[in-house]
Amino acid sequence: MTEYVSVTEATPQARTGAIKLHGPEGFEGMRKAGRLAAEILDALVPHVVPGVTTGELDDIVRTMTFDGGGTPATLGYRGYTHSCCISINHVVCHGIPGDRVIKDGDILNIDVTPMVDGWHGDTSRMFLAGDVPIKAKRLVDVTYECLMLGIDQAKPGNYLGDISHAIQQHAEKHRYGVVRDFCGHGLGQIFHDAPEVVHVGRPGTGPELKPGMFFTIEPMINIGRPDVKLLDDGWTAVTRDRSLSAQFEHSIGITEEGCEIFTTSPKGLNAPPYS
Secondary structure (H helix, E strand, C coil): CCCEEECCCCCCCCCCCCEEECCHHHHHHHHHHHHHHHHHHHHHHHHCCCCCEHHHHHHHHHHHHHHCCCEECCCCHHHCCCCEEEEECCEEECCCCCCCECCCCCEEEEEECEEECCEECCEEEEEECCCCCHHHHHHHHHHHHHHHHHHHCCCCCCEHHHHHHHHHHHHHHCCCEECCCCCEEECCCCCCEEEEECCCCCCCCCCECCCCCEEEECCEEECCCCCEEECCCCCCEEECCCCCEEECEEEEEECCCCEEECCCCCCCCCCCCCC
């Protein structure tokens, strides 16, 4: 049976397995963190071009996070030494920034999580470098549609399964594979918390959505099969069949009427093309 607990933002919070229900202070904290996260991704748009290294993009993320009054939640997380994750082409998630040079035609996901005053703003977007093939653009478009269709189901009285089903149905209608190995998650003053938000499922199943819940929705969609494997670095997940993968992520809070997206772009740059 799902356990819910109302939390007071001033008290220390621990991961207990219960789903936390937050009040107005929590919403305000998530708005600040989410806005900085979205502003960082907005600022990256002119820099994601062929010839730039993923390490250079990570430097921008780190500088903007600290300049914005935040701290990169990934920096030092379980030994991770970078300020974001950058996943290119067949990398599903958790790609490590470094010397990799972005090439013409690449698609890449950049995932940032600035922590501001103790709150986590977790979001990711796809970027298109140079002249990207039509099939790759289509994958990116459908993945964004999956995210937003999932968010449409995020309202009180619905269930996590309603979100999952909307995503799975739309992706599989286009004969894409929905990754099962990774999922969205609760967040707030804790980076990864209950509930787990899987992206495949049946309507009316899973925890009921209640006002005050905070969580991410972050579907990973593959052109090919949904199967992934983890590389020897212990972080980078890739498609087993080497097919292209795409992902978008928003952090949201359930309200009395529906949901609030904390990480929407202030400039309207939520999905490419970012012109």
